Amino acid sequence: MAASAPLTRRALLFGRSTAEASALRPPWALPGSGFASRCTRCDACVGACPEHVLLRDADGLPRFDPALGECTFCGDCVRACTPAAFDASVSPSWELRARVAEGCLSAHGIVCSSCREACPESAIQVPPGARGAARVDPERCTGCGACVGLCPAAAISLLHAPLEVPA
Numbered sequence: 452m453a454a455s456a457p458l459t460r461r462a463l464l465f466g467r468s469t470a471e472a473s474a475l476r477p478p479w480a481l482p483g484s485g486f487a488s489r490c491t492r493c494d495a496c497v498g499a500c501p502e503h504v505l506l507r508d509a510d511g512l513p514r515f516d517p518a519l520g521e522c523t524f525c526g527d528c529v530r531a532c533t534p535a536a537f538d539a540s541v542s543p544s545w546e547l548r549a550r551v552a553e554g555c556l557s558a559h560g561i562v563c564s565s566c567r568e569a570c571p572e573s574a575i576q577v578p579p580g581a582r583g584a585a586r587v588d589p590e591r592c593t594g595c596g597a598c599v600g601l602c603p604a605a606a607i608s609l610l611h612a613p614l615e616v617p618a
Contacts (some may be wrong), residue, residue, distance in 0.1 A: 463505055465612035475517070477515055477522075478529075479529050479541055480537055481538055490532075490599055493514060493531065495531040497513050499528055500527060501523075501525060501527060502523055503527070504596065508593060513528075517599035517608075519600065521595040522596055546594070547594025547609045548592045551606055553606070554605050556603065557582075558615070566585050566598035566601065574588045575587055590614065
């Protein structure tokens with residue numbers, strides 16, 4: 452029997468393992484264990500992805516790898532899934548958002564705007580003249596991953612970050 456990932460206090464409270472909470476599943480994947488219980492690991496969604504950004508994870512489930520390119524939210528993965536492990540009615544399609552780490556070249560005085568230029572939603576702003584790190588507008592970011600693989604410093608990652616709706 453494989454050892455499971457250790458639980459953080461937060462994951463323990465919400466009943467999720469660290470690995471499950473951090474996995475980048477395809478867009479519209481059912482939340483939590485719903486996806487894992489429905490997915491037959493047939494790889495139909497992986498094969499249907501025209502961008503080739505889905506691959507089989509160590510647990511056999513499909514995952515999104517933004518280092519391979521961007522998700523265009525075409526929906527081919529959803530249509531290919533006969534066990535219905537996806538819910539295309541959910542909007543947004545996932546809660547992934549880009550995060551810029553300390554290694555951002557612009558934050559260290561090096562002119563770079565690769566992430567800004569790659570972003571199809573214009574969600575990334577880079578201060579002119581390398582006067583600070585790139586900033587991501589979470590309301591515009593779709594988590595498509597276009598910025599991740601193009602960052603020469605590998606300073607951008609995608610995190611699960613649901614948008615907070617103002618009360």
